[in-house]
């Protein structure tokens with residue numbers, strides 16, 4: 001499942017990348033090109049434009065109605081039927097959407113704060129922007145947040161089905 005987010009949904013695009021989903025962030029306003037890319041790359045469109053889904057019934061479009069990025073993420077999880085794959089968490093660069101490469105620990109030396117280097121064992125790097133990532137203590141909090149997000153949405157989906 002791949003996504004393309006319109007220019008109003010930059011934060012949501014990052015959240016989806018954090019979950020490991022291949023998500024393009026389309027910053028321009030050319031709606032035709034936006035749709036064209038989505039079709040060509042078989043991406044699900046995420047937009048705040050409520051008229052788009054009506055005008056383009058053949059395309060897969062998730063219309064986002066929430067303002068807050070966390071709620072928007074919940075909305076995509078529910079409307080898109082996303083499931084949580086913990087193996088995919090933090091495998092993608094939040095800025096470039098590229099899959100991260102694991103790097104030997106010594107390659108991170110001098111490129112991350114010293115205390116991080118001493119605390120962490122595993123580092124990965126974006127092949128495009130060369131930003132270095134590590135799984136800090138935030139990972140546990142993030143996983144907790146994700147569990148909450150997905151459990152809540154599972155429950156809601158069940159209620160809707162019943």
Ligand SMILES: [Zn+2]
Nearest residue numbers: 093096126129
């Ligand atoms: Zn990057």
